[in-house]
Amino acid sequence: MNQTSYNNPFNQNQTTVSQKMRCPFSNAVLLLLWIQSVNGWMHPKCDIYHSAEDIEDMPPSYCLKRVPKGLTASCQYVTVIEEDLHGLPQNINTLCIYMTEEKNGVMSLGSFSQFQDLEYLYIYGCFSQILPTENSLPNLEYMMLSGQDVGCCDCNIGPHTFRDLIRLSNLVIENYRLSTMALDVFDGIPHLQTVSILNSGLKDWSEIICRIMYIKSLTDLVIEALEIQTLNQSNCPILNTNESMTPVFNNLTGCSLIFGEITHIEEGALACFKNVTFMQLHISQVDLLRLPQSGIKQIHSLGFYSNDIDFESFCNLVFLLSIKEIHFKTSNPSTLSMSSVDMCIGLESMFIYVDIHSVPQIKWNFISTLKNLKTLSVFHQNQNSVDLCSFQKQQITGLTRVVLNLNIQRLFAEQFCCLGNLRDLNLYNNLLSNIEHFAFLGLTNLESLNLSNNNITHIHANTFYGLYSLTWLDLRENPLIHNIETLCFTHLISLREVFLGKLNSPLTEHMIKLNLTLIFGDILSQLTHLYISTWMRPMHLIVGSDITSTQNLSLTLKGQTVSFEDCGQPFFKSVIHLDVHAEEFLCGSEFMGKYFKSVETFVYRSKLSAKSYDMTTINQLIQLQKLTLFSVDLIQQPSADIIFHNLTKLEVLKLLDCKIYSMEGSLTKDLKSLKRLHLRIKNIYNVLYSFPESLSGLKYLLFNQLHLFCSCDNAWLIAWAKRNRQVEVILTSFRHIMWDNLTCLLDNGIDTPNFVKYTEANCTTEIDFILFTVTGLGVLFFMLVVFVHNLSGHYLLPLYHITLGWLSEAMRSNTRGRYDYDTFVSYSGKDELWVVEELLPNLEQRGPPFLNLCLHSRDFQLGKDIVENITDSLYRSRHTLCLVSRHYLRSNWCSLELKLATARLQVEQRDILLLVFLEKIPPRWLSTHHRLARLVKTRTYLDWPQDPHQHQAFWDRLWEKLKPPTDV
Template sequence: MEEMRSMFSHPAVLFLWIQSSSGWMHPKCQIYDSSEDLEHFPTWICSHIPHHAERYTAACQDVTAIEEDLLGLPPNINTLCISMTHGENRSMSLGFFSQFQDLEYLYIDGCFTQILPSGNSHLLNLQHMYLIDKWGTGSGCCDCHIGPHTFIDLVKLCDLTIQGYRLTAMSPDVFHGIPLLQSLIIIEPCVDDLSEILCRIMTIKSLIELKIVAPEIQSINQSNCSILITNESMKPVFNNLAFSDFSFGEITHIEEDALAWLQNLTMLTGVFSQEVLLDLPLSGIKQIQDFSCSGINVIDIESICNVVFLLSIKKIFVNNFNTSSLSMSSVELCTGLEYMYLSGLGSVHPSPHLKWNFISSLKNLNQLDIDFLRDKNPEICSFQKQPITWLTKLTLLINIQILFAKQFICLVKLQYLDLTQNLISNIEDFAFLGLTNLESLDITSNNITQINANTFYGLHSLTWLDLRNNPLIHNIEAMSFTHLMSLRQVFLGQVHNPLTEPVIKLNLTLIFGGILSQLTHLYISSAMRPMQLTIGILGQTVG
């Protein structure tokens, strides 16, 4: 209290506190001293940047000239987010921001004719900088000239993101000399040659994380960087790189050893033909952790698994594959996979009945997602004589209509089952029998109209059950949930009764029995209709 009294006893301090509590009076900017205040500011420009208590954030909009429009901002700003007006703006000097001694985060959305270095004015605390041109995304790039060593005076800069800026408008040594840069993200640089990126970043020795999103790159060729055209070109350039994420567009050609300078990739995303896909292991890459592949034409699973085996891939995301090629034998080389996402989205060919026995070959697979395919009656366990002990998470979006008894009985270690947005209208008794380890069951957005006493029989470990967005869910038989002894969170969604009944009545004790007292969340909605919930001998009517 003494400290607070002494603070308010000074009239100047009292004035500043009043101003900061409601935002500083500035024609272009609003300033906040907490993340809670910033949440009420109607702008997206600071939404993804972390905010700290007792730090100042300035959010500025409709800025046309930074040095003129941002005059008068307090010097103790920690985070500065700037949204420029649409259209080409004049040049910007980084030296302007040196007046903010505490500045750690600088986010600028806009395009400039050029960006000038800070000169003798060091930004001593700037750690994170984002240069974004969202207006140019998809319709053109920002042709901003950035000269050599522009960022060399940013002595603490560790995180740099550049999006929508044409990389060829920047000097080849634009990133040289940044002493502590660890994370670099380059998105939509408007280049079709990977060398234009590599030659500018390969001297950043401190780099730990690298992300490149370059949809215009279609051919992955040997680098023409002079420093790499030696006998040492086969050695990796980034010795400390721990995370690397490359995303390209439609890849039409991969040259041998074109990626030997990198060798290991955390994530690779691209669109491939089957022929080009098989050239990927010849690129010099030794290992890819996550691989996202969309097919120009339909790709056989066997070809994908060949690449998985050669590059030690752990997770795959596959769109537009040949579903008829899915079998136990076709996925033998995928045995090292831990995660598999298969989608038929974009395929012009109808999906045949899936051969679910392929799961038996994938002994390391713990998560399987199958989306946008069609199998109204998935025979997941009918082929399996032995229980599947490796799969723990399963997501199916395949237009299922009926869940039959013992449908999942072989998945004895399953913990998470997501059946959202199918066409399920009927769940037979004992459909989930055998799922003794299941903890989460999501059946939202289906056509379920009836819950019986044995619908969820056997789900002894279930803690989360979501039934929202199903019609006529009020048809819940007595004692339907009483045996779910681990249940904690239940989402029944909006209940429906015939319009001839003025009040929706639901006896919770009859449905849940003794487990009602252990629930931490019970979500029920009646929209605008009155609802009477009965608990024990008590009734309560809510609107």
């Protein structure tokens, strides 16, 4: 059973019908940009996507929540509809338009004629006139016109504007003044059934009635007219016919009328509404009692506010109008008595809101008179007692649901013993601090008990005695500062869902310890939902037995830290949904997650500042389908690249406010079933080209506040997002952002240039192709064939420097053996940390003899051309050492260094080139690098060992190879 929320319709911050139906999207801070990859294009003002239900992470507006199927377009900052909608796909099913200006000019329904499949149309904006058009929207079923948030739109709408909307069945008009529309504006719409007129800006009730009289097919009506004060009898032209004596709304089954303060009701003013589903108004008792004279025959639910209510007279009204439910606010609840409510015998639901300044107390004995009452809700901040049963000799069998939001501090024994058929008891947000033993005795049929947001400090063994049918118990937000007594829940044989918190044992105890078996006993095996919170205190849980749950358990834990003692118990295998809010989640000193072998949904909220511990064992949760990590620093994880391995069933992955250095293929290699990926990364990071290679099932990729390094490693992302036909990429931010104005961070940590312009200037290879084509036209045919065959014809510039290297080597042949460096080191700048921490200490600092290495970051001459630096340094070194990694293979400069080194190897025919693989490189990667693939097949190379015990042997072997000859 889910927790029930109870709303006060008379609260000062009440939500009116118009507020519920208004789309909040236009005022949202979060602006969304959708890239429609299915059609391979972007629209400058419209977001295009499929069903809103498919996007869990999107905060859709009211209009988007109603999307049933098909394509949806949500267009922001619209100024001219015809121009701004140009280019949208014609098969859209739902269209939401948000106008920029407070007042716009003329709008023609013909502007939508291209959208023949359109079924739902939402327009937010104020127009001076709306013009019709023939057969423009043949499939439109739902239309909403919403004007300004404040005031009303004076829009001229003629008599035949909507007549051609032959399938229109639901029409909502909000913040549009009806008096500027034709009297028969709704006439001729053949299938219009549901109409909502909200805030029409009129004070004359007739202005509304005379227009809706023309809707012959109406079945459901909602009118919100807060400015009307007098309900007068209508004098409409349509009534001056032969039909004037017959009911106008023959098919009306649902009718809601919401008024403000009504000062007068004329006789027959509401005669057209025989049966009203819901009516709300602020009215004096005199006018309230005149409702039967208005022509209404029945009201199902009535909400009203009156300062002083004579309940005896009011109950006569309840009897006459067959009212089943009342919501009322009063300042004098003491007038409720057994005799005064005698005629209210037909009431089934009563919601009482007592004015905050009211002092009189409620006398509860009136309940015994209301034999048919099923639901009772009382909100009275000055009521400090609940005396429901002491006056009652017999059982009150009708009540099944009671909500008491009072000022009570204590529950006595058998407090509710007369309510034997009660199913739902809600005592949330009181001041309860003491519950006596057997307080709920007699509630044998109670299924739901809500005691949240109170001051309860003790749970005794007999606190809940007698609640044998209880399935749902909520004790959240209670300062339970003492231990919960042993076996206090064991007699609740039907209990399924328990919410405990916030547990807060005495401050003398550093950690709150809880033994679940001592508290719950055998019923622990039948729970389906267990929630435990210690707020900001550490929590230590003990299962205490080898109980095996027979249910699929949802477990929610909240504390500063959460730890377990007996982690291997079979109880943990029954947890299907796991939600943890804690800086640490531990069994001893290791991550606790791996013990939940059956978990399918895992949400873990930590803190970036939390102590780092290894979470790699997440990859053992092979049943995971949804994983959400909040504020987890993956940079500090020792094996972050394998943390999601083995999760072949994972469909949804969310990394929210986390930190990670790069998203790459090694991270996602096993995520074959992943459909949705949501990334909101706190730091600047890279998204490498290998990242989506394994994500064959991915449908939605959401980047929230994307922060990228200015790196060519990321250059592929924009083109991929625009052309990809399988994945729909969403880019969100706190400001209006598109791929074309995305910024990136330079290495200096200060400058943030435009990302698109940076990649175009630094990462394009088009200039190489153009140079090759132009130069190749001047080369003889046979030379071109030779060069293309040997060099693959990709780069002319590297060929030029190789030739210079050959010439330089021939010229210095008489001085061979005299070198400035022992070894030229070719490596990627992203592997420089390994070079500094591992290579230099083990080669340059070892001796004698001592090696002299040439590094581009240290030994290249400033101001000199980079390629000349590479060529000179390579030929001034006795050996060339290539440190091969994935980063190395992606670097154009490293590729050039390898080409020059192999050319020198071919010329000198000496053993001068050594290869060291810093990581495992898949054969399919090497196959695209032909030179390196040939070298691997023909030359012996070294692998950097992963086992630290083998490092010394590696360095001994490498140093022996590179050390200078003894005669030098």
